[in-house]
Amino acid sequence: MKALHFGAGNIGRGFIGKLLADAGISLTFADVNQAVLDALNARHSYQVHVVGEQEQVDTVSGVNAVSSAGDAVIDLIADVDLITTAVGPVVLERIAPAIAKGLIKRRAAGNDRPLNIIACENMVRGTSELKACVLKALGEEDKTWVEAHVGFVDSAVDRIVPPSARADDDPLAVTVETFSEWIVDKTQFKGALPPIPGMEPTDNLMAFVERKLFTLNTGHAITAWLGQQAGHQTICEAILDKNVRAVVQSAMEESGEVLIRRYGFDAASHAAYIQKILGRFENPYLKDDVERVGRQPLRKLSAGDRLIKPLLGTLEYGLPHAGLVKGIAAGLRYQSQEDAQAQQLMQLLAEKGPRDALAQISGLDANSSVVTEVVNAYNTQA
Ligand SMILES: NC(=O)C1=CN([C@@H]2O[C@H](COP(=O)(O)OP(=O)(O)OC[C@H]3O[C@@H](n4cnc5c(N)ncnc54)[C@H](O)[C@@H]3O)[C@@H](O)[C@H]2O)C=CC1
Ligand SMILES: O=P(O)(O)OC[C@H]1O[C@](O)(CO)[C@@H](O)[C@@H]1O
Structure with a gap:
């Protein structure tokens, strides 16, 4: 089996x-x-350095690489059995045209x-977002195929x-935590599911996507933003700060109540899931910078993302949301010279103030009481 990542x-x-190569798949x-x-x-x-409870160094071998801008990638799309991506949400639309060209070639080659x-x-x-971008670049017959x-x-x-x-200083070495989870929607595959140890099929993907993203x-994100305000460099330092941790835990619990009601998760298991995550944030070997984890605040504060969607859930079910509100306020205060969205956010706040800026970023109603709560928290954090 061949894959392109x-x-x-x-x-x-x-x-x-690593999972694909470990499964014996020929990977580019x-x-x-x-x-x-x-x-x-x-x-x-x-080399992959696994750090945490158990430490080990694994070697991934037999891999190749191509530029995603050249013709070789189109030839590969016409040939491989599996394509995966981990490029960042904003890049998906940029790789869609190459995927569309590869699919046209695949069909023309009778594959x-x-x-x-x-x-x-x-x-x-x-x-699904990537699919929509790919389909836009195809004619009717190719779409049907x-x-x-x-x-x-x-x-x-x-x-x-x-x-x-x-x-x-090895540009290829990577350091990872022990924990990993990759859940795929088994109802969307064509043909047999590829046998990849570590890839878990489900027919209830939304529950798992939201459980992960909204916990x-x-x-x-809240650990990063509040940690940055408190002068911490890493996620580990930030989560060991009891003031930061209290808000983070309460926001995860508030979001958790929404998930429990929406998807029927068991409350005790979900509480254990939250504790496990707090422990992962404490991993001292990861050296995970608060600036990295807090990156792209406009994306993270947008309507469907990790703060606003759980907040909307608490409003839907009439649940407490003070931790989420403090987290959103902290997001508005995220700073980074390197991050274009942090710069845009600063400009937006200067032009419109926190109420209208948040409404524009998140889609929340500027006159709603929840926006007033965030603005109050934002002013308190000054
Ligand atoms: N790092 C992490 O712990 C996790 C990251 N993710 C997600 O995985 C995705 C990737 O994140 P990271 O690996 O951390 O980012 P990264 O920045 O380390 O990797 C992204 C890679 O995509 C490449 N890239 C950019 N434009 C490209 C293009 N047009 N064609 C091909 N490659 C291109 C970059 O050169 C880079 O090597 C993001 O969506 C992130 O949210 C999800 C779970 C964990
Ligand atoms: O990659 P994003 O969406 O910018 O967010 C950073 C997040 O990605 C991760 O790196 C992986 O899940 C998390 O550590 C963090 O919450």
């Missing part, structure tokens, strides 16, 4: 690419980073073998893989 970054090398990475492409093609292998495409991004139904032969499979991906801070990512 877009994005030879942290999650690409440290999680999805597609990326735009020439240094990473050259290193992969020179060595065809790299009717099933192909499955799985986006592994921190977003709800990212593969794609619907019949290509499975667009949504997934939830959970493993904390920060940029490697290894002293040996781990909700708590992680």
